[in-house]
Amino acid sequence: MANDDNGGKDLTAADAHGARPSEASAGTAVVTRDAIGNPGFPPHRARMTDSDPTAERKAERSVYTLFYLSVVGSVWAIAAYIIFPIDAADPGSVRLNNLFIGLGLSLALLALGIGAVHWGKALMSDHEGIDIRHPVRGTEETRARAVEIFQEADQESGFGRRTLIRNSLIGALIAFPLPAVVLFRGLGPQDEDPVALLEHTMWKKGTRLAIDPSGRPIKASDVTLGSAFHVIPEGLQDLEHGKLEEKAKAAVLLMRLDPADLIEAPDRKGWSYDGIVAYSKICTHVGCPVALYEQQTHHLLCPCHQSQFDVTNHCEVIFGPAKRPLPQLPIAVDSEGYLIAQSDFTEPVGPSYWERH
Amino acid sequence: MPENRTPTAARGRKAGRRHPLASIALIAIGLLFTGGAYAAFSTSTASAETDMASQQTIEEGKKLFAANCATCHGMGAEGSEDGPSLIGVGAASVDFQVGTGRMPLQMQGPQAEQKPVQFTDEQTAALAAWVASLAPGPAIPEGELLDGEGDTANGAELFRINCAMCHNVAGAGGALTEGKFAPSLSGVSAKHIYEAMVTGPQNMPVFNDMNIKPEDKRDVITYLKYLDNNPSPGGIDLGSIGPVSEGLFLWIFGLGSIVALTVWITAKSN
Amino acid sequence: MSTSTTTSAPVAVTDKKEIEKSGGFTAAAANYLDERTSISAAVKELGRKIFPDHWSFLLGEVALYSFVIILISGTFLTFFFQASMAEVHYDGSYVPLKGVEMSVAMASTLDISFDVRGGLLMRQVHHWAALLFVAAIGLHMLRIFFTGAFRKPRELNWVIGFILFILAMAEGFTGYSLPDDLLSGNGLRIIDGMVKGMPVVGTWISFLLFGGEFPGNDIVGRLYSLHILLLPAIIVALIALHLLFVVVHKHTQYAGPGRTNQNAVGYPILPVYAAKAGGFFFIVFGVVMLIASLFTINPIWNYGPYDPSPVSAGTQPDWYIGFADGALRLIPPGLEFVWLDRTWSFNILIPLIVIGIFIVTVLIYPFIEAWITGDKREHHILDRPRNAATRTAIGAAGVTFYAGLWAAASSDIIATHFHLTMEGVIHTLQAITILGPFAAYFIAKRVCLALQKKDREIVLHGFESGRIVRLPGGEYIEVHQPIDEYERWRLVSYADFKPLMIRPDARGRITALQRLRSGLSRWFFEDRIIPVDQKEIDQAHGDHH
Known part of the structure; x- marks a missing residue:
């Protein structure tokens, strides 16, 4: 298989580009007239293992040692499985189980792989072979025969001639997948309108604000200056169905600021209580929980895409990709001193959607 | 020093x-x-x-x-x-x-x-x-509030809801606005964790006892101590900062070592 | 299909005859198989097929092998994983989640991690191999691009490969979402927000995808079907087609002495290539296994179950989705409008459109370049990146653009780790993503041209030997070591293109399309270094002697 000696005797630079120089357009490529010729294969260099029997024996030894090592690794992995069981009472046991089974298997795999490659590199013949390439396109006869077959098929079926049959077939093929589109409607509940669902949350007039996750209602006096409470509507934890869906819309962050720091638009004058404000926790960009409250700068930060909202100023966006301020939940205090919602949010919460206006 | x-x-x-x-x-x-x-x-x-x-x-x-x-x-x-x-x-x-x-x-x-x-x-x-x-x-604070013997699971849940958004779920810390950051919590003493919750140092909000009850604070500390005392079961945690460190590690060391091996595989033997 | 010129072929045949005559078990088994499968034809055709050897030719193999590792470890995981979002109270070994309400999917993933021996190892192997799979495809694609291996006849294989890259990302994302943990749940929430931002259909697609309102009870099961059935089936089919094309086209090779566009020089499949490639599978598997046994990946036990209220600092997708997340972070503020009583979320649409254009451009790049050069020949000899300066520069620009978006996905981590402000990092990355590609283009192009000039110098005058010699006349010169003709061939054998001249067509008109093409051609080939020809060499040698 040593072919180095006969290669390259009639190779030229022009051959190096273009499968058959006469066939395909070279485009704007320049065919150099006086190009340097391909010198052909360089002389073959023998390896140590080819010339030195000691080196060859050494390589042989390395290869089978590696293969035996691989067996050792496999046995090790099996042994580790038995020696390092997982003990529920000992959190460290998982780590040992993972580590030792893994190391055994790594040794088995790496030794096997390195052994095989070393065998291929050092001991197997390193004489390169040559394959002759042919143009990818079929030969002229093949192509002619293929065309002929299509023509015969057309003749025999009348595909081109009987246009009514052909066109109705195409029509049928286009129509038959359409029912799938209808079937996919079933992915969502049939009797619900997503737009209507997005417009409302669980909050309504009189719903108490409760601590997430315990559901304990919050008194206004509990919320001291600088505090941030993660809030859910009271009753959310008792829902049988749709708990997460409701939470995904109703999550609120409750903060108390110095009333002097708070800028309040006239139409939202009564929405806060003594510096306590409640804002939707769901980012108006793509819906991550905006929960990083800085109590001195009064900035809210979304950890996903870094939108920042100014709590003192109606949670207007001060940085980042979000456009709309976080919706505010109007709050009040009931007769027992608990914080309650005055109503639902006055606009849909969370990311924008097409039908939102 | x-x-x-x-x-x-x-x-x-x-x-x-x-x-x-x-x-x-x-x-x-x-x-x-x-x-x-x-x-x-x-x-x-x-x-x-x-x-x-x-x-x-x-x-x-x-x-x-x-x-x-x-x-x-x-x-x-x-x-x-x-x-x-x-x-x-x-x-x-x-x-x-x-x-x-x-x-x-x-x-x-x-x-x-x-x-x-x-x-x-x-x-x-x-x-x-x-x-x-x-x-x-x-x-x-002092006494059993700091003993780290509370309910780990309750502490972990409270930590995720109240703390993880800034400090990261594994307490590895995270970025805030304008160069501020929430520090890593690993190795912080129970007393300092407790004090930080009740006082809200710098931009950290205050978590008073009506928000997170003292025994709940004890649970949060218990969870953080659990993280400190139990190294990641999967092995080295790469800083616990999530997919960024995993991706960088894979590109630099994972693919890097494999590319080095491809060079060895295709190099002509001596 | 191929004609092997290896002289040892007849020897092999006699060997075979001898074996058949000897009538051992192997021969009998081979005969049994061949009489039922005609497998000898395949052995004859492929057994001695030649594969050129170069380290960069193994990158695609890394991707293939990672995929096999993913299939093996993934199958193991399916035996334990339950893709259900029904609520349960966790009752496994991991203390900090005991009694916590979570989905069956999350609980079963925790059971794999903490209650199945070797389960965590397989999870980590699966996830690390997934990261490696996409990374290896990416690196393989860069090799194909920068060496021009996508040129005729391999344009369609580039397209298939690129679709595989997209499918690999889809596989990754669907898999990342399955444990229903806090990190992936927030990832899905971001997807939900992006889908909702799409005009006209967004709200409904989200509603159907999640089977009602986000998060619903269906998404994990649906992603599971995609993750273990539909996507792998398509990937396996496309990989088969991809490899079939490699066999049909025969592998490309770098220019070298004796190598031409009509031959493929390298080692035969049996035995050398089989040993190396087969061994390499185990090496890749071993490296992944070693990483999985030493390094944690995706510690869902830290993230906890998905709950729409909490979020973790440093919420990021796996690396291959990073560019999309980065695009969402880099978009400047205020790009959302209400117009015609409908919401237009350009803060989501612009990233989607820009990424879409980028992906389509990469997908069809081989056709764009083929149209500009008008070159219809087959190319089996790879370009050295420097010899296709404009293509290399375009590639450098694309890589910079991608890297800018990618880095943006870790803007918060960059800010904390380098003590920078998050806002400063984002503004810098906005500038890098927009201006960086232009800078990278010009730098890469100049570097390529300079390297080509250096090659010319070496061909004409040899290497600088560093040896200073004083001539009898008192003049000092540095002795140049001439290069041998084999080395020289590597430097001079490349295709040279000249810009396209505008010529009127048959009706004497110059179309706008032709103007465009010639403009692009000028852009591509205006700056070029012509390869050295024989005359120049003779002249250079004449100067010296």
């Missing part, structure tokens, strides 16, 4: 050597002054085995304050343009800020960062006692 100390700090240390006092007694003093009004507010304080207040300790704290803190916080801790008022912040706040080396501030920056602690425990306690004597505020 003494060579890092500012001259003021060194002076403070000298003063401390002259007046060695038992820290337990000082905590008790802090508690006494915090007592009264705040106790009604907070159920977090440890049992108040109060000795009689040592006026001497408070005086000592006042001197330390005047020498090291008053430049920014004012002689009476009433605050100035450079530092907030400390009236009513409580002993817990002083113990946290000074005990973690955040105060005294080395230079103005986005936020006070943890540094080598500048004062001895006794000096910190004296400072705390003096600040606590000005007005009631959260006291330094």
